[in-house]
Amino acid sequence: MPDRLDKIFGDYESGEKTRGTQAKSSTRPVDVEIEEQKYGIAKVKRVRLRAQIIRDQNGTP
Amino acid sequence: MIRTERPNLPRLCQGDIIRDVACIDDVVESSGVLEISRLEFPLVIVLTQDCELEQEHQMRVQSSQNQDKWLVSVLVAPLYNAEHVYRGEHLSELDLTMQQISQNKTPGSFLRNNEIPRYHYLEFTSDVPLVPSVIDFKHYFSINAQTLRGRKQSSFICMVSPLFREAISHRFAAYLSRIGLPEPV
Numbered sequence: 001m002p003d004r005l006d007k008i009f010g011d012y013e014s015g016e017k018t019r020g021t022q023a024k025s026s027t028r029p030v031d032v033e034i035e036e037q038k039y040g041i042a043k044v045k046r047v048r049l050r051a052q053i054i055r056d057q058n059g060t061p
Numbered sequence: 062m063i064r065t066e067r068p069n070l071p072r073l074c075q076g077d078i079i080r081d082v083a084c085i086d087d088v089v090e091s092s093g094v095l096e097i098s099r100l101e102f103p104l105v106i107v108l109t110q111d112c113e114l115e116q117e118h119q120m121r122v123q124s125s126q127n128q129d130k131w132l133v134s135v136l137v138a139p140l141y142n143a144e145h146v147y148r149g150e151h152l153s154e155l156d157l158t159m160q161q162i163s164q165n166k167t168p169g170s171f172l173r174n175n176e177i178p179r180y181h182y183l184e185f186t187s188d189v190p191l192v193p194s195v196i197d198f199k200h201y202f203s204i205n206a207q208t209l210r211g212r213k214q215s216s217f218i219c220m221v222s223p224l225f226r227e228a229i230s231h232r233f234a235a236y237l238s239r240i241g242l243p244e245p246v
Contacts, residue, residue: 041142041192042103043154046086049097053090 062184064222072118075111076226080216084202104140134203143193178236198236
């Protein structure tokens with residue numbers, strides 16, 4: 001079971017503990033990112049992946 | 062306030078809330094380079110009927126003559142942080158601006174009371190590590206059932222309890238089947 005919100009956001013400034021928005025913290029950025037992803041505070045993101053298609057001698061991908 | 066539970070079931074269930082689910086947005090091939098655009102949703106809820114999910118599971122675990130109940134995909138809807146929705150910023154990282162909903166005025170109250178057909182507001186009990194969230198019934202997508210089953214194993218948060226999940230499903234179906242009538246001439 002994940003930790004409760006008040007535990008997760010224990011380092012955040014008061015007033016934003018359970019809102020999950022614009023929270024400022026001295027927590028390291030990486031930790032914040034993990035917490036955001038884990039607890040639904042992060043927003044939808046678009047990720048683009050590029051891949052080279054390799055064809056054989058017959059031109060088949 | 063909705064009720065949730067964490068049943069130890071080896072299958073997908075209607076009302077499952079799962080984090081970090083991706084949707085393939087677009088695939089373009091140009092000059093031998095494949096570009097895949099993927100939308101990554103922090104949270105989604107499963108909308109597919111629970112009986113269908115259960116029947117599929119039963120057919121998979123029991124020897125069967127056919128695969129008649131197997132599902133091609135599972136329908137899910139994103140959960141957005143309600144604070145982001147009030148400000149119309151929940152899709153800001155896609156460069157989309159949504160309509161603002163005044164949190165402390167009538168529109169915000171209507172939203173929280175589920176009186177706006179387009180949205181479903183969810184507020185969780187204190188033991189669930191989720192902020193108040195909103196489903197926008199204009200936003201839904203299907204995902205490969207096997208992929209989502211795998212995702213659930215590592216990223217399951219909770220399941221919206223029966224009745225509460227059916228309420229979501231029912232409101233979603235009603236919104237999807239609405240009939241837009243033309244304006245009077």
